[in-house]
Amino acid sequence: MYEERKSSVVPGVVLWTRRQGAPLGAHVRVLPDACMDLMWTGGRLLVAGPDTTAHVTAVRAGEEYAAVRFPPGAAPSVLGVPARELRDLRVPLAESWPQRRERELAERVAESADRTAEREAMAAAYGPSTRDRDTAAVLAGARRGLAVRGIAGEIHISERQLHRRCVDAFGYRASFAVLRRLRRG
Template identity: 60%
Template sequence: MYQERNSSVAPGAVVWTQRWDTDAGADIRVLPDGCMDLIWTERGLLVAGPDTAAHLVPVRAGDAYAGVRFAPGTGPSVLGIAAWELRDRRVPLSELWPQRRERELAERIWGAADRTAELEAVAAGAVASARHGRIRQDRVPEAVLGGVWRRLTVREIADELALSERQLRRRCLDAFGYGPKTLDRVLRLARALDQARAGLPFAQVASLAGYADQSHLAREVRALAGISLGRLLAGDSAG
């Protein structure tokens, strides 16, 4: 069973948990969302980088996960690594932070009465360290997200930031793991899925989300999610 709630550790952050009491019978399909996650499992702490396509996670009965999902552009400053270095990857936290520190944090979470709350506290500590100047704060991610939301072109976003398109792409790779065009595709997919799950006709979803037409929507869903929109909404996780 999957559950999530908003978190106060950082703007747009979400705390989530998932547990399988019986075999799911198929891998779980995790869709790209431009986010980075700090995840606790019984095998330790790991970081999920930003995906460019659906990631399939094999599950077994009894598997349990808890995670803090950082909003697009937020994770790198908290975790201390450029997003592109973790693109389409899941890595142990011990590869990013000192092994002793990771081991102490994992043991602390394991021994807590509420492991999800303890993981959230770990994430809050990392955010506090970043805010105290350990990592330089950057205004570019917020500006890029705003530009994508307003459906500006890459050139228009770059002009607003007084950057060249090459400079903008480099800054986006650090913050999001990919350039502004891919970021736009990923975030547009999320908007489209929200609208489709609300019951809107696919043609209307395509128009509202900014696709050229319903065929364009269908191609993008299959390219990013790996299956059709209909199967995705029906809960076909493995495909």
């Protein structure tokens, strides 16, 4: 069963859980959404980078996930790693964060008896001020339906610079398809 809701602590963050009651050999298909997730499963914290294609994961009955989905462009500031380095990957958070910080969050999550509290604890690592001005401008332009050239012009940078900044923030170059994904976010 899959459930999601908006965080009551951090605007723009979505909290989700998945508990698999699936038979042996079941798979879950995750479509690209320009977001990155911080997931708690099997006693560890994992980061799901931005996907360029559908990601298919084998699941086991009884497997449980509690996760935070960061809005497009937000996770790189939280993790301290450009999105391009995590594109199409699922990696332990310990590979991105200092060991002490990752361990403290993992312990906090592990000690929580309430799945909602677990996810809110993970979301608390994020603050709305972590998005830089250009990332916010790209998202605003995409939501208004602007093309790459229009967004670059609004923030007074070249299209090439915009592409580089988008790769770091979202994991993708700015393009029509990416802007459509961001528009949905």
